[in-house]
Amino acid sequence: MSIRVGIGYDSHRFVPGDGVLLGGVTIPAPVRCTGHSDADAVAHAVTDAILGGAGLGDIGEMFPDTAAENKGRDSMAMLALAVARCAAAGWYPQQVDVTVICESPKIGPHRSAIRQRLAEVLRVNADATMVKGKTNEGMGWIGRGEGVAVIAVATLAEGPRS
Ligand code: MG
8 A cells, every 4th residue: 555645834924813713623812814715724734735645736726826716715625625636536644743833822722623623624533633732932923923834744545546
């Protein structure tokens, strides 16, 4: 059985708001992320990780931010479409490991909910997902609380094309 690994990265800027959407879960905060879609940086990094592992390009190619249909779009729904595209090419996500880097909000209390949402969309068990929160120790743009960065690594296995 062939196994592949993909990596994804994303970042979004904070603006005043009422919660940060990460992995389909809104974490209460005095800010929100801004972007063309719903600005879900976890969904975007995981999408790039699976598309990259499958050799199928990237999220910007699949969902251009110049397309009106992608404005405000549900990024977990976009991830589901990327999962389907991988399956059509014979690649199935096996697990994903995600690191969220921001000074606040804290990710830990919401980890289980995010893992569950990722598992549903990736069609894996929740224990095949992980989400970790890190600060940037007060350094740089993340340290100043200007936004959030996310790194994701995904493993895909080859299977029958769907
Ligand atoms: Mg993004």
